[in-house]
Amino acid sequence: MRKINPQRVFDTPCKHSGLTRSDSFRPEGLLSVSTCMDTDFRQEMAEDVLSGMTGSVKSIPCKYLYDAYGSRLFDRICTLPEYYPTRTELEILDRNAHLIMEFFTEGEGSLIEIGSGSDLKIRSLLKGLNREGARHVRYVPVDICETSLLRSAHRLLDDFPWLCIHALVADFTRHINHLQDGRKLIAFLGGTFGNFTHEQGVALLKGFAGIMSGRDRMLLGIDMLKPPGIIEAAYNDQSGVTAEFNRNILRHVNHRLRADFRLDDFEHLAFFDPDREQVEMHLRARSRISAHIAEAGLCVSLEPGETILTEISRKFSRMRAMDCFDQAGLVPVRWFTDANAWFSLVELAVRAG
Ligand SMILES: C[S@@+](CC[C@H](N)C(=O)[O-])C[C@H]1O[C@@H](n2cnc3c(N)ncnc32)[C@H](O)[C@@H]1O
Known part of the structure; x- marks a missing residue:
């Protein structure tokens, strides 16, 4: 793993606070960036x-x-009227962030976001932190797209200048073992898990389960089955x-x-x-x-x-999703959904024994 010079990031002033990074009250540095993409x-x-x-x-x-361009286009997709997953998941996050983020009230830990993309959803979670949680949390976004990772980190620091961010440019299918030890809540949001076949998805979840201890949690986004017309419209916007x-x-x-x-x-x-x-x-x-x-x-x-x-x-039924969790050695602790049950956020723990 190689450190990326964070200078270009530290130089950015905080728009909202009027502070620069070095003026902030956590002088040890609010942003560091590493890359696992050393191999060609x-x-x-x-x-x-x-x-x-x-x-x-x-x-x-x-x-x-x-x-970089594809990531910007995906951000635009998330705002389209046909694309129900983002606004539905955000609605669930906004409603339950305070419950989910209680994890950090109990002690220090990392909020690791896998395939983080834009900062939209993590904002919702961060807003759910109480004072104690805000002191304990460290944010670790992981994405293959360095440009998008840095852009999101900049924007987050503008609004959460107290936040300690360790960004990781990595391929989450290959570099999971680079994620650090210690208490962690792994957020794998959006429909990204659905981009893998059953076998690949189970292998991926097994990999995450392998770096989780009994006290760690994973928050997994899954897009649920619904009338095909609604699904197809989301992928064929006007x-x-x-x-x-x-x-x-x-x-x-x-x-x-x-x-x-x-x-x-x-x-x-x-x-x-x-x-x-x-x-x-x-x-x-x-x-x-x-x-x-x-x-x-x-x-x-x-x-x-x-x-x-x-x-x-x-697109998942509860039964199909449960099958994946079971095969990966994970058990649902809480299951959050919206009024239509179009999207689910499942809090998972490793199965005991
Ligand atoms: C569908 S988007 C979801 C973005 C965001 N999590 C959301 O919910 O809106 C997938 C994100 O994962 C990243 N990504 C896709 N495959 C990846 C991989 N193998 N390793 C790391 N990041 C990946 C993409 O760059 C993109 O930001």
């Missing part, structure tokens, strides 16, 4: 893209949707932001791997598969397409109508 990210992406694009169904892992977000994965591949995909050659396709209980997001070739991905040493061709799978988003 480009090399890893090349391997992932090579294996995805040569499989029986062409695919690119959804984590590559999130370069303004086309999700389509732009989807096509951006090719822009990212072009940029990092010296590929020559033409984005206009692909149309956005997102649908709910009731058998698999998941949304699938694809890019569909409008015509016969050939592209060269230089860093992966690969020439790909697609027939007209052939697709590249860019994301799955599973």
Whole structure:
């Protein structure tokens, strides 16, 4: 793990308090940034893209949707009228943050946010802290997108100048063991858990369970099954932001791997598969397409109508979710939901014994 020079971050004045970082009342430093992405990210992406694009169904892992531009587009998606998950989850968080954050009243600990993205939801949790909790909490956002991580940290420090942040640029599928020991509440919010197949999701949860002691907790967001029309609308917004977000994965591949995909050659396709209980997001070739991905040493061709799978988003029944928790050795302690039961936030602990 390598430290990133925090200077550029410390130099930023706090808009609301009028203080600079060094003036603040916790002079030991409010923000440090480390990265686990020391190994050549480009090399890893090349391997992932090579294996995805040569499989029986062409695919690119959804984590590559999130370069700096992709992260900004996702923030916009969260504000769209069709995109119910964010406002529904926020409503649950706003209502229950004080209960969830009681965790920090009892003693010092880390609030680790996995795939943190924008600072929107963590604000809601931080507002639920009481005075004692605010003294005890340390915030550890973890995201693959450094730009988004730093932008969110800046914004948080503007409004919570007392907050101690240790940001980690990391791939949570590979670097979970870099998360520090000590009391922790792991927040894995949004529908990100749903981006993994059952087997991958269980493996991921097992990884988290492996770094949790009996007193630690995990707060997991899961998007629940609901009428397919509502789900499909959320991934096919009228303004086309999700389509732009989807096509951006090719822009990212072009940029990092010296590929020559033409984005206009692909149309956005997102649908709910009731058998698999998941949304699938694809890019569909409008015509016969050939592209060269230089860093992966690969020439790909697609027939007209052939697709590249860019994301799955599973929707859960309580039973299906319980099955994942059980297989991962986790048990629900509290289950928070909204009036329609469209979204759930489940507080999990490791199973005793
Ligand atoms: C669907 S967004 C959710 C963002 C935020 N948690 C929310 O609930 O709105 C997924 C976030 O996880 C990050 N991410 C995706 N895959 C990742 C990975 N393998 N490792 C680290 N971060 C990842 C993305 O950069 C993005 O910020």
